[in-house]
Amino acid sequence: MTSGLDLFTARWARAVADAGPSSMTSAQVSALLGELAQQLSRALRSTPFDPSAGYRVGAALVAADLTGPAAIERSVCALARLPADLGYADSEVHERLPRLQGALAAGYAEALGLRTRREQEAIGREALDARREAERALRESEARFRTVFAGTAIAISIGDTTGRVLAVNPAFCALLGYSEEEFRGGKISDFLHPDDLPVVQETISRDLVCGAEDRVVLDTRFLRKDGEVVWAHVGVCLVRDEAGAPNCLVALGEDVTERHDLQERLTYQARHDPLTGLPNRALFLTRLTEVYDDAPDSQRVGLCLVDLDGFAQFNDSLGHEVGDLVLVLAAERLAGCVAGPGHVLARLGGDEFAVLIPDAAGSAEVVELARRILSAFAEPVAVGDHRLSVGVSIGVVDRTVGEHGGGVPLIGQIENSEPAHLMCAAHLALSWAKADGRRRWAAFDPERQAREMTRHALAAMIPAAVEHHEFLVEYQPLVALPDGRLRGAEALVRWRHPTLGLLEPEQFIGLAEESDAIVTLGRQVMQQAIAEAAGWCRARRAGEEPVYVSVNVSARQVGEPQLVEDVLATLEECGLEARLLHLEITESAVLGPAAHAVSTLLRLSEAGVRIAVDDFGTGYSNLAYLRDLPVHELKLASRFVHGLHPSDPAGSVDERIVAALVSLAHTLGLVVIAEGVETRAQAERLRALGCDLAQGTLLAAPCPPEQMARLLRSGDRLGPV
Numbered sequence: 001m002t003s004g005l006d007l008f009t010a011r012w013a014r015a016v017a018d019a020g021p022s023s024m025t026s027a028q029v030s031a032l033l034g035e036l037a038q039q040l041s042r043a044l045r046s047t048p049f050d051p052s053a054g055y056r057v058g059a060a061l062v063a064a065d066l067t068g069p070a071a072i073e074r075s076v077c078a079l080a081r082l083p084a085d086l087g088y089a090d091s092e093v094h095e096r097l098p099r100l101q102g103a104l105a106a107g108y109a110e111a112l113g114l115r116t117r118r119e120q121e122a123i124g125r126e127a128l129d130a131r132r133e134a135e136r137a138l139r140e141s142e143a144r145f146r147t148v149f150a151g152t153a154i155a156i157s158i159g160d161t162t163g164r165v166l167a168v169n170p171a172f173c174a175l176l177g178y179s180e181e182e183f184r185g186g187k188i189s190d191f192l193h194p195d196d197l198p199v200v201q202e203t204i205s206r207d208l209v210c211g212a213e214d215r216v217v218l219d220t221r222f223l224r225k226d227g228e229v230v231w232a233h234v235g236v237c238l239v240r241d242e243a244g245a246p247n248c249l250v251a252l253g254e255d256v257t258e259r260h261d262l263q264e265r266l267t268y269q270a271r272h273d274p275l276t277g278l279p280n281r282a283l284f285l286t287r288l289t290e291v292y293d294d295a296p297d298s299q300r301v302g303l304c305l306v307d308l309d310g311f312a313q314f315n316d317s318l319g320h321e322v323g324d325l326v327l328v329l330a331a332e333r334l335a336g337c338v339a340g341p342g343h344v345l346a347r348l349g350g351d352e353f354a355v356l357i358p359d360a361a362g363s364a365e366v367v368e369l370a371r372r373i374l375s376a377f378a379e380p381v382a383v384g385d386h387r388l389s390v391g392v393s394i395g396v397v398d399r400t401v402g403e404h405g406g407g408v409p410l411i412g413q414i415e416n417s418e419p420a421h422l423m424c425a426a427h428l429a430l431s432w433a434k435a436d437g438r439r440r441w442a443a444f445d446p447e448r449q450a451r452e453m454t455r456h457a458l459a460a461m462i463p464a465a466v467e468h469h470e471f472l473v474e475y476q477p478l479v480a481l482p483d484g485r486l487r488g489a490e491a492l493v494r495w496r497h498p499t500l501g502l503l504e505p506e507q508f509i510g511l512a513e514e515s516d517a518i519v520t521l522g523r524q525v526m527q528q529a530i531a532e533a534a535g536w537c538r539a540r541r542a543g544e545e546p547v548y549v550s551v552n553v554s555a556r557q558v559g560e561p562q563l564v565e566d567v568l569a570t571l572e573e574c575g576l577e578a579r580l581l582h583l584e585i586t587e588s589a590v591l592g593p594a595a596h597a598v599s600t601l602l603r604l605s606e607a608g609v610r611i612a613v614d615d616f617g618t619g620y621s622n623l624a625y626l627r628d629l630p631v632h633e634l635k636l637a638s639r640f641v642h643g644l645h646p647s648d649p650a651g652s653v654d655e656r657i658v659a660a661l662v663s664l665a666h667t668l669g670l671v672v673i674a675e676g677v678e679t680r681a682q683a684e685r686l687r688a689l690g691c692d693l694a695q696g697t698l699l700a701a702p703c704p705p706e707q708m709a710r711l712l713r714s715g716d717r718l719g720p721v
Contacts, residue, residue, distance in 0.1 A: 004085040004086040004087060005034075005037055005038065005041060005085070005086065006034075007085050008037055008078070008081060008082050008085040008086070009030065009033050009034045009037045010030070011078055011081065011085075012033050012037065012075065012078040012079075013026070013029055013030045013033050015074035015075065015077070015078045016029060016033070016061075016066055016068070016071055016074060016075060017029065018070075018074070021068065022064070022065055022066055022068070023065045024064060024065065024066075029064075029066070032060070032064055036057045036060055036061075037082070039053045039056065039057055040053060040054065040057060040079065040082060040100065040104075041082065041086060043096075043100060044082065044083065044086075044088060044093050044096055044097070044100065045088070045093070049096050049099075051096070051099045051100050051102070051103040052103060053100070053103070054079075054099075054100040054101065054102070054103030054104035054106075054107060055103040055104070055106055055107035055110075056107060057104050057107065058072070058075075058103070058104040058105060058106065058107025058108030058109070058110075058111065059107040059108065059110065059111040061075065061108055061111075062108055062111035062112045062115060063111065067112060072104075072105060072108045072109075072262060073262055075104065075108075076101050076104060076105055076266060079097070079100065079101050079104060080097065080101070082097075083097060091349065091350070095349070098269060098270040099270065101266060101269070101270070102266055102267070102270045105262065105263060105266045109259060109263060112259070113233065116233065116254055117217065117233075117235065119154070120154060120235050120252045120254070121235070123152055123154050123156075123252060124235070124237055124250060124252055127156065127250060128237075128239060128250070152169065152171060153171055154171060154252050154253070154254060155168075155169065155171040155172035155174075155175040155232070155252065155253040155254070155255075156168070156169045156171065156172055156250065156251070156252050156253075157169075157172050157183070157188060157250075157251045157253075158248055158249070158250050158251075159187075159188055159248065159249050159251070160248055160249070161246045161247075161248065161249060162187075163187045163188050163189055163201075163204075163249070164185070164186070164187055165183045165184060165185065165186055165187065165188055166184075166248065167180075167184075168180055168183045168184075172253070175222070175224075175230060175232065175253065175255055176191055176222055176223075176224050176225060176230065177224045177225035177226055178191075178225050182225075188251065189201060191222050191223060192220065192221070192222060192223070193220070193221035193222060193223055193229060195221070196220045196221050199218075199220075200218065200220055203216055203218060204216065204236060204249070208236060208238045208246075208249065213238075214237065214238050215235060215236065215237045215238070216235070216236050217233070217234070217235045217236075218234055219231060219232070219233050219234070219256065219260070220232060220234060229257075230255060230257055231255070231256050231257045231259075231260040231261075232253040232254060232255055232256060233253065233254045233256045234251055234252070234253040234254075235251070235252050235253075236249055236250070236251045236252075237249070237250045237251075237252075270282070271283040271286075273346075273347040275324055275327055275328060275347075276327060276328055276331035276347050277331075278331055278335075278345055278346050278347045278353075279344060279345070279346040279347075280346060280347060280348075280349075281346065281347075281348045281349055283346065284344060284346035284348065284354055284356065285419065285423075287344050287356065287358075288344075288356060288419045288422070288423075289419050291356070291358045291401070291419075292401055292418055292419050295358070295359070295401045296401065296402075297400060297401050297402025298400055298401070298402065299358075299359055299400065299401050300359070300360040300361070300362060300398060300399065300400050300401075301356070301357065301358060301359075301360060301398070301399065301400070301401055301422065302356070302357035302360035302363075302365060302366035302369070302396075302397070302398045303354065303355070303356055303357070303366075303396070303397050303398075303422055303423070303426045304354065304355040304357075304366060304369055304370050304373065304394050304395070304396055304426075304441075305348075305352065305353075305354050305394065305395040305396075305397075305423075305426040305427060305429070305430045306334065306352070306353040306354065306355065306373060306392050306393075306394050307351060307352050307353075307392065307393050307394075307430055307434070308326070308327075308330060308351035308390055308391070308392055309390070309391040309392060309393055309434075309438045309439060310390075310391070310438075311323065311326065311327075311350075311351035311390075314326050314388060314390075318383075318386065322383050322384070322386065325383045325384075326381060326383060326388060326390060327347070327351065329381050329383070329390075330351075330353070330377075330381070330390060330392075331345075331347065331353070333373075333376045333377060334353055334355070334373065334376070336376060337355075337369065337372040337373050337376050338355055338369070340357060340365075342357075342358045342359060343355060343356065343357055343358075344356040344358070354426070355369060355373075357369065360398055362398070363398045363443070366396055366397075366398045367396060367441070367443070370394045370396050370441035371441070373392060373394060373441075374392065374394065374439070374440070374441065377390055377391060377392050391438060391439035392439065393430060393433040393434045393438050393439065393440065393441075393442075394430065394433055394440070394441035394442070395425075395426045395427060395428065395429030395430030395431070395432070395433055395441070395442060395444070396426070396429055396441050396442065396443045396444065397422060397425040397426045397429055397443070397444040398443075399422070399425075401418070403418075425444040425449075426444065428444060428449060429442045429443055429444040429445075430442070432445075432448070455511065458507070458508055458511055459511040459512075459514065459515070462508060462511060462512050462515070462517045462521075463515070463517045463520075465495060465497075466512075466517050466520050466521050466524070469524070470495060470496050470497065470498070471493050471494065471495050471496070471521060471524065471525070472493070472494050472496055472704075473491050473492065473493055473494070473525055473528050473529060473532075473705070474491075474492050474494055474702040474703055474704055474705075475489040475490065475491055475492065475532070475549075475702065475703060475704075475705065475708040476489060476490050476492055476695050476700060476701065476702040476703070477489050477695065477699060477700040477708075477711065477718055478490060478550065478673060478693050478694075478695050479693060479694055479695065479699045479700070479718045480692065480693055481674075481683065481686055481687040481691055481692065481693065481694050482687065482692075483717065484717035484718055485717055485718075486547060486711065486712065486717075486718055487545075487547065487548070487693060488547055488548040488549065488550055488582065488693070489533075489547060489548075489549055489550065489708055490549075490550040490551075490552075490584070490695060491525055491528075491529035491532075491549055491550065491551045491552070492505060492702050493505055493509070493521070493525050495507070495508050509554075513554050513555070513556055516556075518554050518556050518557065519556060519557055519560055522553060522554060522557045523566060525551060525552075526551055526553075526566070526567065526570060527570050529549045529551045530549065530551075530570050530571060530574045530576050530581060531570075531574045532549065532705050532708075533547070533548065533549035533574075533576050533580055533581070534574040534575050534576040535709070536549075536708075536709065536712055537575075537576065537577075537580065538575075539709065539712070539713070540712065541715075544715075546577070546580055547580075547712060548579070548580040548581065548582055548610075549580065549581060549582070550582040550583075550584055550612065551581065551582070551583055551584065552583075552584045552585075552614065553583045553584065553585050555585075555586070555597075558585060558597045558600055558601070559597050559600075563600055563604075564600055564603045564604055564607070567581070567583075567604065567609065568607055577608070578607050578608030578609045579608045579609075579610060581609050581610070582609075582610045582611075582612050582632075582633065583604065583609060583610070583611055583612065584612045584613075584614040584635065585601075585611060585612070585613060585614060586613070586614050586615055587613055587615070587616065598629065601629060601630055602629075602630055604630075605630030605632075606630075610632040610633065611629075611630050611631050611632055611633070612631070612632065612633035612634070612635055612673070613626075613631055613633070613634050613635065614635045615635065615637045615675075616634040616635055616636055616637060616661065617636060617637050617640060617657070617661060626664075626665075626668050626670070627668060631670065632670060632671065633670060633671040633672070633673055634661065634665045634670050634671070634672050634673070635673045635674075635675055636658060636661060636672065636673065636674045636675060636691070637675065638674075638675045638676025638696075639654075639676075640654050640657055640658050640661075640674075641654075641658070641674050641675065641676045641677055641678075641682055641686070641696075642654075642676060642678075642682075643655070643657075644658070644681070644682050644685045644686070655685065655689070658674075658685075658686070658689055658691070659689050662689050662690050662691055663690075666690065671692045671693065672690075672691050672692050672693070673691075673692065673693040673694065673695065674686050674691045674693070674694040674695075674696075675694075675695055675696065676695075676696050677694045677695065677696030677697075677698050677699060678696050678697050678698050679698060680698065682696075682698070683698060683699075699718045700718050
């Protein structure tokens, strides 16, 4: 079976064979290219990546005399198919490919140039030898020199030290399209491109005529008689007389226009995205660095980082061809928004684009650009028979060149530099735009970044804090509204942070839920709360109804396979009845998890543990779970309680909502608990609406276990009666 590498080698061999004749047989060419293909394949997957294999392959092509007029161009084009033939699909391989293509072309050009220079030097030596020989044997030397001078394909001109032309050979005439008579008496500088003339004159005057060097080599442009530009690789030699004084200048040139154009194309390809034609990440970062290197500190730089929302769905559902067309159309729409002088629009990779405003007038200009971009993507994109709604999220940043921005440089960017900080800030702002709902722009905000960095720092400290038992549990009484008696207590965890002091749950619970730390922390709180509640039961007076403890359980905990066994084992170990443990679970935890979590709740309920839905009314609108799942209590969100206004009790929207929720819960046989009760008026309205229990600062604030135990011993009523 033909391998991908064999297929690539065969395609390459055909391309090179079509480029021109070679001194090698087709079998030899195939064998050589097979070895070179293996080197290129290894280079694409090497770690670390080293493009020098491409350089060596380019040199090997020249050494094998595979130098037909289009050999290198077709080799570079063939190399573009290597990842596809070998099945390499990851983006890293495709990002390496332009560098490997450039290295191949560079190695080819260097080797071919070296061979050409050797030929030039040999011809030059022969020409000079012929001149010396002419002094000794004029007739023989003259004939030999004329043979070399007139017959070689290398363009040769001879001039005095002022640059006046003394003689040119037919190849030089053919190079520029002038006759020998048109050259004679003129200066070589008359035929140079005006932009290159100062550099050439300075080089010859400084290095040759003044005696610093006997030979200089340079690439320069000439103007042909028909007006076209010709690139030539020129070597200029200084010939001295018998006394060592400068006598004349001999210039040998080769037309390298095609090679130069190829190098320009390869350079363009290495610095531009092949799909959209936009500058790629490398060129964009180069331009960004140049702005910071050249601009004054007071100059403002604006950057919009644009990401297509949901682009992966187009690729996955409609195929990569449609995805590529979406990218092309997106690039066209972005280009229509970028009209300022010096603005740089680039595709950084994937579905991420960037717009650089190197001399922004201020934040307003950058924000206005972001708004134009959002407006440009308001209409669907037509791709064949599909009309696709393509939204964008945009990260916006604007600052002066001399301003030290926030953020840590991204890996792979220009590390430890202001351009890197600018890119990092834009990426951060882009992530905010996506987190805030997509299809919008977000500006970089140092204060928000500081808060997030603090948040990340706290998240990193939580596992160690759990291990070192830095968390403590307080209890807030749950009071019966009809009689004001204490019926239960909610366990509330606090973090005794070594430097920040006592932290409330909302400052760290969300962070703990993002990792496995919430499972360990939840287990610790559960064990402590059950042990405390068991102590309350043992200490109660005869005939008193025991007080239950309510513990919050996260969605991660509900999904833990060992939750039921851990809870039941702790209840048995501490001697607490299962009915005196209430587990508070959010609506998302009830509806979001898979069947395993539902099974967990059913098993806990069957064991006697009561289940309460916390923050009821703020989550899912589907209420079927109240009928189908083992739910015993509803805790009304505090936002409804705060909306109970005594000035308009009958007409309050929140009051009607509370009344409806209480009625619904009682219809289903559920107990209703109101959170966040802060005023007597709120408590009275809740009692009038039939709410069963309440908690809040009006009734009692969260307190340490010892204080909770004293409340229980006192038997005092806590609510308004």
